[in-house]
Amino acid sequence: MTSQVEPQVKPHNVKEIVALLAEQFPLCFSLTGEAKPLKIGIFQDLVARLQDNPLFSKTQLRQALRVYTSSWRYLDAVKAGIARIDLEGIAGDLVDEQQAEHAAKTLVESKAKAAEVRKAKALEHKARQQQQKPQADASQPATTDVAKTDKPAYKKNAPRTAAKPAKSSTLKENRPAKVATPVVAEKALQAVTTVDLVVGAKVLIKLGQNPMPATVVEVVKQDVVVQLASGMVVKTHSGSLYQA
Structure with a gap:
């Protein structure tokens, strides 16, 4: 021991x-x-x-x-x-x-979330550098080109062209109407009764979009401690558990 x-x-x-x-x-x-x-x-x-x-x-x-x-x-x-x-x-x-x-899926999701956090930090760092660059440029003295100010600038008038009709209305008319995608109704979950909430019982817990299987390891009044298939221990309310 x-x-x-x-x-x-x-x-x-x-x-x-x-x-x-x-x-x-x-x-x-x-x-x-x-x-x-x-x-x-x-x-x-x-x-x-x-x-x-x-x-x-x-x-x-x-x-x-x-x-x-x-x-x-x-x-x-x-x-x-x-x-x-x-x-x-x-x-x-x-x-x-x-x-x-379940463990493999959780690992993929965790790594993807970490990658998003790293990307957000990189973008934030880049934006901070861009904000600091104009301030550094503003501190430098401005220079003028004397040679360019000696002669007046002349602009050539652009040739007039006939206005073209807008194509937005034609495109809207030819564009096919979107077809609504039918929504598949999720299978209804049945709540676990108080009688079924015992240590060792198999239940479902909905932490994200999909319910995950779990095992009851402790019951204290309305609070229930369950262990997921990956081994993670979660404390939740009895109303958040459903029949497996």
Whole structure:
């Protein structure tokens, strides 16, 4: 069994909590190299093992798991057929095809979002440089061309041409009318009843446009903690869950 040494300094942020988890459970969590998929329900195992440690709270552990399981390194490790591990590094259930596809989709979306952020920062930096350039040019003394002011400038009158009829009306008349694309109605989701909200129940949670499969790991009154197929832990309201 892994020996646990309580840290002397209270962690200040999520990254420090993840580092402490990697220190106390090195066969489960890692900060570098290849990551391993975590056991479904590992949040409950962490709460049970660290419940007497005043430096950790459920909220902090939940946030640390969310950050760890949403990293590119972890999502890339969630592949079909790979065994999930517990806190001691013991292999358990295998990652199925649906869980692997969800992790791969999440990884692609996360990288695309990061690329958009980098592009926006680059455009902002370029715009800032363009704003600073006119100010630098204005500080330089203006020069005049004396030779050009000696002779008066003459303009040649442009030959008159007959006005051409506008083509906008003709184009509008010949343009085919747009056909409205039929909207396919999304399959109605059925809310999960209070009776069905038990630990281990399979549900659907709608975080984006499409509902995602999840497993209930904790129920506290109207608040429910679920774990996604990728291993991410999410706290939500019971009204946001639907029947799988």
